[in-house]
Amino acid sequence: MKIDIVTLFPEMFEGAFSHSILKRAQAKGHANIHLHNLRDWSSSKHKNVDDYSYGGGAGMVMMVEPMVRCIEELQSKTSYDEVIFLTPDGELLNQKIANQFSTKQNLLIICGHYKGIDERIRTHFITREISIGDYVLSGGELAAMALTDAIVRLIPGVLNDETSALSDSYQDNLLSPPVYTRPADFRGWKVPDVLLSGNDKEIAQWRYEQAVERTRQRRPGMLGVDHESTD
Ligand code: 6GU
DSSP states (O other): OEEEEEESOGGGHHHHHTSHHHHHHHHTTSOEEEEEEGGGGOOSTTOOOEEEOTTOOSSEEEOHHHHHHHHHHHHHHOOOSEEEEEEEEEEEOOHHHHHHHHTOSEEEEEEOOTTOBOHHHHHHTOSEEEESSSSOOSSSHHHHHHHHHHHHTTSTTSSOGGGOGGGSTTTTSSOOOOOOOSOSEETTEEOOHHHHSOOHHHHHHHHHHHHHHHHHHHOGGGSSSOOOOOO
16 A cells, blocks of 8 residues: 655654554555655745635635645556545544555545645545544644554554454454453452463453443443444
């Protein structure tokens, strides 16, 4: 999969993309992530990419022209399955959406900043608008990193057995059960006996019950009521 990301702050992504699973996914060739600095498409002397909002009001708006020049140049080289805009008024990201995106070949992700982007960009170029939660971030960059991570870890071959996405919370509409590692007794705080029993069937049953109980307590809305499929 190729992911192109348009941002005013490409440096912000360096840490997130050069460690752990995102690093390995790129090294193994599963994910080809390219960062593009929107300023490179500004035609003004001072490389401006934002301007005052028509009609007044606080906050700058990202201009239509540099963004359109950027998107059209990228589109001339790649046929994108989706052009995704990260915005707090977008569709709430969930595992089902991450699963959908993980099956695509080419994604273009646009990070907004300031008060927003000129509406004409959204109307004419954006195919999906995504939010990562009901709170406001200063820009789309952190959201783009979260989205990219959620997608890339689902690409076949990225995770091994140990990190398998199959046991993730949400993948089967249940939260994950508690996990423990050595020592079996720390300050008298003991690991549940069943996990030390070696009885795979009982362990699987215990984990399932714990997952259901945890989901019932923390996220009752995920249980029962005809939840959406995750594929
Ligand atoms: Cl995608 N962008 C911004 N700026 N804030 C957010 C968000 C996105 N998702 C939640 N909050």
